[in-house]
Amino acid sequence: MALVTAKELLTPKPQGRAVGAFNVHNMEDVQAVIFAAEEMGTPVIVMASESALKYAGVAFIARLVQTAAEQVSIPIALQLDHGQDLDLLKACIDHGFTSVMIDGSRLPFEENVAVTREVVELAHAHGVSVEAELGRVGGKEDDISVAAHEAFLTDPDQAVEFVERTGIDVLAPAIGTAHGLYKGIPKLDFPRLKEIASKVDVPLVLHGGSDLSVEVLHETIRSGISKINIGTDLKYATTNGIKAYLEENPAEFEPRKVFAAARESARTLVLEKLRLLSIPEHGN
Numbered sequence: 001m002a003l004v005t006a007k008e009l010l011t012p013k014p015q016g017r018a019v020g021a022f023n024v025h026n027m028e029d030v031q032a033v034i035f036a037a038e039e040m041g042t043p044v045i046v047m048a049s050e051s052a053l054k055y056a057g058v059a060f061i062a063r064l065v066q067t068a069a070e071q072v073s074i075p076i077a078l079q080l081d082h083g084q085d086l087d088l089l090k091a092c093i094d095h096g097f098t099s100v101m102i103d104g105s106r107l108p109f110e111e112n113v114a115v116t117r118e119v120v121e122l123a124h125a126h127g128v129s130v131e132a133e134l135g136r137v138g139g140k141e142d143d144i145s146v147a148a149h150e151a152f153l154t155d156p157d158q159a160v161e162f163v164e165r166t167g168i169d170v171l172a173p174a175i176g177t178a179h180g181l182y183k184g185i186p187k188l189d190f191p192r193l194k195e196i197a198s199k200v201d202v203p204l205v206l207h208g209g210s211d212l213s214v215e216v217l218h219e220t221i222r223s224g225i226s227k228i229n230i231g232t233d234l235k236y237a238t239t240n241g242i243k244a245y246l247e248e249n250p251a252e253f254e255p256r257k258v259f260a261a262a263r264e265s266a267r268t269l270v271l272e273k274l275r276l277l278s279i280p281e282h283g284n
Contacts, residue, residue: 026064049082058095082133109162134172
């Protein structure tokens with residue numbers, strides 16, 4: 001079916017579950033995410049970071065996702081993740097991305113508001129939904145690296161002002177998660193998350209959803225998260241699939257067989273994550 005916006009997938013806010021959002025880099029990733037979601041019968045958001053788009057090309061990723069989406073019956077959104085380059089962001093809109101994230105979290109509050117509002121006006125004029133970050137999520141994701149001392153949590157009252165002044169469709173608050181794998185047990189500020197959820201009227205997204213336990217994932221959903229981003233776990237699944245296949249078949253030189261193994265490993269990971277994003281007592 002045709003692509004939809006992330007706002008459409010998250011409005012009204014899902015109850016007892018979150019929508020999975022997965023970062024992709026190539027055809028195999030795209031197929032793994034979308035075909036696993038079709039198997040589960042659940043909507044999904046396919047995301048691409050700036051570095052992934054510079055590697056694969058905006059048009060290539062857009063066409064891959066659009067083609068795969070046409071082969072399934074579930075709603076799919078295509079989103080730019082952590083957009084900071086406005087020219088690239090505009091290119092995503094031009095090539096059919098249905099959602100974009102503008103990441104102005106590195107900027108002072110007023111500058112973040114200004115650049116985010118600019119993107120909202122542009123994106124909404126093209127029917128594209130907008131996600132933005134307030135506070136700073138730590139860790140490293142592709143070319144974006146935020147040291148622990150640079151990360152800071154989102155102020156709930158400031159979140160209300162930010163949503164009202166920018167007109168964003170989805171808010172990414174910082175509550176203690178980090179991009180990449182965790183070096184210790186993550187300490188998430190659930191009271192802060194619940195307060196933000198009670199004060200803003202837009203869906204909330206959890207960045208740094210990889211490497212979290214099922215208990216933590218479910219608590220974030222109960223506390224108000226509607227979208228959970230997963231990138232690092234999918235990267236490991238893809239590369240581990242390649243490593244395992246080549247260890248078992250060291251003389252193999254056929255790329256299709258190697259990439260098929262990567263795709264199957266990624267598909268298995270996506271299926272597992274999608275199951276975890278639905279709290280059992282709420283059903284599907």
